[in-house]
Amino acid sequence: MGLVVQKYGGSSVADAEGIKRVAKRIVDAKKNGNQVVVVVSAMGDTTDELIDLAEQVSPMPAGREFDMLLTAGERISMALLAMAIKNLGHEAQSFTGSQAGVITDSVHNKARIIDVTPGRIRTSIDEGNIAIVAGFQGVSQEGKNITTLGRGGSDTTAVALAAALDAEVCEIYTDVDGVFTADPRVVKKAQKIDWISFEDMLELAASGSKVLLHRCVEYARRYNIPIHVRSSFSGLRGTWVSNEPQGDQQVEHAIISGVAHDVSEAKVTVVGVPDKPGEAAAIFRAIADAEINMDMVVQNVSAASTGLTDITFTLPKAEGRKAIDALERNRAGIGFESLRYDDQIAKISLVGAGMKTNPGVTASFFEALSDVGVNIELISTSEIRISVVTRVDDVNEAVRAVHTAFGLDSDSDEAVVYGGTGR
Amino acid sequence: MGLVVQKYGGSSVADAEGIKRVAKRIVDAKKNGNQVVVVVSAMGDTTDELIDLAEQVSPMPAGREFDMLLTAGERISMALLAMAIKNLGHEAQSFTGSQAGVITDSVHNKARIIDVTPGRIRTSIDEGNIAIVAGFQGVSQEGKNITTLGRGGSDTTAVALAAALDAEVCEIYTDVDGVFTADPRVVKKAQKIDWISFEDMLELAASGSKVLLHRCVEYARRYNIPIHVRSSFSGLRGTWVSNEPQGDQQVEHAIISGVAHDVSEAKVTVVGVPDKPGEAAAIFRAIADAEINMDMVVQNVSAASTGLTDITFTLPKAEGRKAIDALERNRAGIGFESLRYDDQIAKISLVGAGMKTNPGVTASFFEALSDVGVNIELISTSEIRISVVTRVDDVNEAVRAVHTAFGLDSDSDEAVVYGGTGR
Incomplete structure (x- = not known):
């Protein structure tokens, strides 16, 4: 061979x-x-x-x-x-x-x-x-x-x-048997994915899926090396990660590949930042100099009356202390009012290249969360991913609700897209 | 420095x-x-x-x-x-x-x-x-x-x-604190040696002293690198091994450096070997081909009446089985009568460059053994070493007797040669 x-x-x-x-x-x-x-x-x-x-x-x-x-x-x-x-x-x-x-x-x-x-x-x-x-x-x-x-x-x-x-x-x-449509420990009806594109896998990895690390997938995509993730304890076929599905990977392109969640992050809000050019740069230079990797970054439009705005970002909990210290050290130069630190958050992400051409995805995602009473604190999107930050206590219910809403549950009539796991 | x-x-x-x-x-x-x-x-x-x-x-x-x-x-x-x-x-x-x-x-x-x-x-x-x-x-x-x-x-x-x-x-x-005049576990009065020549140390290592291996001492002698053997648990000066004692190693040259013993060997006797050229060579070729390292080799003069002789050698017990097998396989070619195998033996060796110029050493050695009733089964000598094989049960008593006889005991009046261990 x-x-x-x-x-x-x-x-x-x-x-x-x-x-x-x-x-x-x-x-x-x-x-x-x-x-x-x-x-x-x-x-x-x-x-x-x-x-x-x-x-x-x-x-x-x-x-x-x-x-x-x-x-x-x-x-x-x-x-x-x-x-x-x-x-x-x-x-x-x-x-x-x-x-x-x-x-x-x-x-x-x-x-x-x-x-x-x-x-x-x-x-x-x-x-x-x-x-x-x-x-x-x-x-x-x-x-x-x-x-x-x-x-x-x-x-x-x-x-x-x-x-x-x-x-x-x-x-x-x-x-584990492969990459799943959600963490099977949280979503009992999560299904093993037969095939997933490099792009979707990269977004899942960046959003909390632990099976493959972002760095490894990135390397594989650059050199176009198909990855087959599978269990060393069973003889089962696992998940193929590649540019295009191959001959026997008979899958329809799904709108959504999966739902990922991540409870390892914390949220820092810099309150009362003067809304003028260079302020955001000063904040993120201080964070970068401390060698901290931020994830989501959100700034709302400022209230015109005050001329002040808030900037929020998420980062690994383990680096929270270092970030706060770095910002406090540079407080005079940046000129903010106060800092808020919150590590009781979860990030929930919906990933799938199909959302580019399906305008209703964002609305369906938010409706699913709303239906189970989960409040959204932050929103961040890429072309093929929507991420929200919620309270950490809501995460399991939120993931299950979204998984169901997008027809990913294994016994759902709509779950044909990644059904038939080849077992 | x-x-x-x-x-x-x-x-x-x-x-x-x-x-x-x-x-x-x-x-x-x-x-x-x-x-x-x-x-x-x-x-x-x-x-x-x-x-x-x-x-x-x-x-x-x-x-x-x-x-x-x-x-x-x-x-x-x-x-x-x-x-x-x-x-x-x-x-x-x-x-x-x-x-x-x-x-x-x-x-x-x-x-x-x-x-x-x-x-x-x-x-x-x-x-x-x-x-x-x-x-x-x-x-x-x-x-x-x-x-x-x-x-x-x-x-x-x-x-x-x-x-x-x-x-x-x-x-x-x-x-341990260094090289001793005998194994301190056997001879309570054994003394640490301040300085010993490469040659004597090589003979001690070949005779059962475990502190330094023969191979390491041989390498040091070839490149003239002084070795200082000492304890990592104390700050004490240990034993120097070199060509000549150095400035502060004030030692008289001793006749005898130490008494070594070895209970890891066995004895093989090839009985009834035709006493003609090539017989010994055939035996030792068989042993060499089996990659066995022999130690002592002894052949007595043959009894003229029979035309047969016995050849005895010692080897590590662990290789005994292999040696017997090798000899049996070559029995027809070699032409001996029988084999005897004995692993209840000990080798006792007296080492010291001084014996070259002191003709009484061998006699004193054998007298010391005789005085405690220890029978000698084999004798082998080099210029600076005499080794004998005895019953393994006699070894401790024999080593103590020889150690005392040559004035090596630490509280003996004669034990000045390597006394003053520098502690």
């Missing part, structure tokens, strides 16, 4: 049994005639245990050494996985990120991949081996130091290798 | 507390004006835990993958040690064996160092850093695969780096 890149997360290789189970699955792919490259994360809680050790010896571990430490985790899992495969009678070789040619910048703990030179991997698979590659890690172009890619780094390693090797597909194995 | 290489074993860095204690000691050496390069082993039982994991996934783990797995252990300890040092306000960088330029052959699990190119280490220490290097590991010249050096590999790494960097001394930190 072709060249397949598979990625297995830590929960799939949490112990010796898991490693042996994954080894069988890999060998099956090889037996089907594929060249197989596998990217693997550290076993189960290994990374957390290493972080714990680091904190015992130093309250502020140095980035370079922290990366050196953490990369031991994948070294263990990949070597064990290679052994388990060889024990099944197939040839396997493991490679560190550096050996696999994953070249990054020098930003320790959250390095970005700048090149992949997979010469050793290509040679290994051409010789008939299954190549096992450490996820999450690389080597810096300058200095040749070991780096790690930060959260979700192993998915990015897999997609980057798939791109460099011109793979047919990058299979991301995880502990 | 100069450049010091320090090596810390797994028991010294068994947990976060141990790592912090070792970090302080390293910083002290740096504060004394030295450039410091540190070689570190894996934490405590880490290596055994990794081996256990490997055995869970595969009964016969592949050498290449096994090395990849095991080297994760030093990666963890070295990164943590560098963090702990930085936490004390000093700069430190950790390096894998590969990064440190430890180039080996391609024999996985017991690779030999063939070159050390410590360019990155030199640059790091010249920039004021303390360099932390993973012990026990390297990278193969051909194939650029990760290798491990086998038992005692970290000591060898330390000595090899000390040689390549032209260090003043290689300090081997361990959990």
Whole structure:
């Protein structure tokens, strides 16, 4: 067949049994005639245990050494996985990120991949081996130091290798069956999505869907690498993420791909900002200098009588303290009246390319929320997404109501679009 | 001052507390004006835990993958040690064996160092850093695969780096105070040796002394790197191993350096071998082809009447089965009558360059054994060593008797030679 890149997360290789189970699955792919490259994360809680050790010896571990430490985790899992495969009678070789040619910048703990030179991997698979590659890690172009890619780094390693090797597909194995129309823990009737476009998947990832990280999808879209997200515990077909549905992915284009929610954000309101040019810039420069990533930004028209306006933005709760400090430090220069901080919020997002050509979507979304008495505090939209901020206590009811209103429930008559999950 | 290489074993860095204690000691050496390069082993039982994991996934783990797995252990300890040092306000960088330029052959699990190119280490220490290097590991010249050096590999790494960097001394930190005139667990009156020559240390290591491995001492002798073996738990001066005693090592040359014993060997006797040229060669070719390392080899003159002789050799107990099998397989070609196998033996060795010029040593040795009723089964000698094989049950009494007879006991009037341990 072709060249397949598979990625297995830590929960799939949490112990010796898991490693042996994954080894069988890999060998099956090889037996089907594929060249197989596998990217693997550290076993189960290994990374957390290493972080714990680091904190015992130093309250502020140095980035370079922290990366050196953490990369031991994948070294263990990949070597064990290679052994388990060889024990099944197939040839396997493991490679560190550096050996696999994953070249990054020098930003320790959250390095970005700048090149992949997979010469050793290509040679290994051409010789008939299954190549096992450490996820999450690389080597810096300058200095040749070991780096790690930060959260979700192993998915990015897999997609980057798939791109460099011109793979047919990058299979991301995880502990769920795929990407769902909503979080199944919240919406019992959520359905697995058979196929979703890169664009919709990017919006879902940015809106709180945890299955794939934005960074990994972005990389896959840039190099047009189809991703197949599926469970390492079942043999089921999962969710394909690509530019266009392929031959056997018989799906109608849906108006709405799914409903995502996110309760990890907080809301900061800068009250009484003089409504004149440069004020907003001063606020966001202060936030940017503190290296905080904002999400939604909203400014209402000012009340003409006062000449003052309010600016509101959302950001990860973990960075709330830092944002408040940064704004207070620059209070004189910016010239606002007061700050309000609120972390009892939820963001609910409706995502789907179809909304571009279906003008009623926004109205239906807001009606669904109104019908269950949920108040909207902020609104933000893109071409293919509508997001609102509500009280955190309303989030589950709101998500369920929206999911139903757009015909996404699995037993609804209208739920044909992504029905038939191929099980 | 100069450049010091320090090596810390797994028991010294068994947990976060141990790592912090070792970090302080390293910083002290740096504060004394030295450039410091540190070689570190894996934490405590880490290596055994990794081996256990490997055995869970595969009964016969592949050498290449096994090395990849095991080297994760030093990666963890070295990164943590560098963090702990930085936490004390000093700069430190950790390096894998590969990064440190430890180039080996391609024999996985017991690779030999063939070159050390410590360019990155030199640059790091010249920039004021303390360099932390993973012990026990390297990278193969051909194939650029990760290798491990086998038992005692970290000591060898330390000595090899000390040689390549032209260090003043290689300090081997361990959990005992140094090299003793006999095993202190057997001989209560054993004394720490202040200074010992490379030659005597090599013989002690070959005779059962566990503090330093033969391979490491051999490397140090070849490149004339003084070794200082000392405790990582105390601040005491330990044992210096070098060509000649240095300025403050005021020792008389002793006749005898120490008494070593070894209960890990077994004895194989090949009975009824035709006493003609080529017979011994056939036996030892069979043993060599089975990759067994023999220790002592003894052949008595043959009884003229029969034309047959017996050949006896000792070898590690663990290889006994393999040796018997190899000889039985070649029985027809060799032409012996029978085999005897005996693993209830001990080897007792007296080591000291002084015996070359003191003809009474052998007699005194045998008299001491005779006085306590210990029977001698085999005798083997080198210029500076006499070894005998006895019943294993006699070993402790025999070692104590010999230790006393040669005036090595710490409270004996004659024990001035290596007395005054500098505490």
